[in-house]
Amino acid sequence: MQHKAILFFLNAIRKEGRFVLLMLILLFLAGILSPYPQIAMWFGFALAAYSAVANDSIQTIGTFIVSNAHRKWWILWIYIGVIFIVTVTYSFITFNGDVSYQRLYTPGLDVAPTSFTFLQLAAPLFLIVLTRMRMPVSTTFLLLTIFSTKTSAVVSVLSKSISGYLLAFISAILLYVFVRKFVRLKFKGVPHFGWTIMQWITSGTLWSVWVMQDAANIAVFLPRSLQLSEFLAFTLLIFLGLGLLFYMKGDRIQKIVSEKSGIADIRSATMVDFVYALILIYFKVISEIPMSTTWVFLGLLGGRELAISLTKKRKERRVKALKYSYLMIGKDLFMAAIGLLVSLILAISINPGMRNEFLNLF
Secondary structure (H helix, E strand, O other), X not given: OHHHHHHHHHHHHHHOHHHHHHHHHHHHHHHHHOOOHHHHHHHHHHHHHHHHHHHHHHHHOHHHHHHOOOOOHHHHHHHHHHHHHHHHHHHHHXXXXXXXXXXXXXXXXXXXXXXXOHHHHHHHHHHHHHHHOOOOOOHHHHHHHHHOOOHHHHHHHHXXXXXXXXXXXXXXXXXXXXXXXXXXXXXXOOOOHHHHHHHHHHHHHHHHHHHHHHHHHHHOOOOXXXXXXXXXXXXXXXXXXXXXXXXXXXXXXXXXXXXXOOOOOHHHHHHHHHHHHHHHHHHHHHOOOOOOHHHHHHHHHHHHHHHHHXXXXXXXXXXXXXXXXXXXXXXXXXXXHHHHHHHHHHHHHXXXXXHHHHHHOO
């Protein structure tokens, strides 16, 4: 048994050797660069840009990648990339250099960092590692909370995120219970080309709304009002990162979407994206407080999976499907909870103000 464990460990090291080496080099650079604010700012931003988009790709472009796997990757990249550029450019012009749609003007997050600690620069690396492990971690918690100066900001983000999860979960159950019979009857054979048009429009809209919500997670390292040169660097780096992501077809985290029932069907993917976009639009309108879009997405997929299981005709199949759904929902929630715990530990360790507020609670 011990011999097998050693072999398993050595095999894992061999497979992930290059990745581990890269992470160690980046951790070393984080320690070296942290005393130099201007360099550290862009180093942290670059890591945050890749880690946030790579992890959150499952939410907005995951279904898009799965249902368009037969298309050339660069066509998908150009489409999503242009939408990103248009979305952040609108915010940059409208809000006087702010690319976060004023999400970073929430009290506790409204002051741009002027110095950086090692842990603040290392936080995106933790996110990259968790993404490598296929964990759907909230980038909002992991990247925003480390710069929060008030516990109230974290509580507000957490409350809004829990509300988003519950709304998405319940909405998905109600929707799919009522439309499941229609889906079984109509979603057969080769989809009409009109579904492709609808999915591209829906996915583009969802991606744009996601950027409005989650650009704050990346821009938190930067000044709250960017100069034109800073904005161009911000936009170009993320645009190129998207290209890398599409080239890798979403990387390992894509399995979170691929394992869900029937999601490769462009009609099912369109329905998921449409409901998700409506929920994000709703939360964007009611409040400018940032929220975890990851939690909303997990609620949506979890509710959908549960509804599909509930509508199985045969009792034996229904019971088996429900057990699988409960396990899948529990696994996703457990992974999200780990990310939340890691982000809170980092935030309390980094920010003296938050640490004091937390200790005063006890």
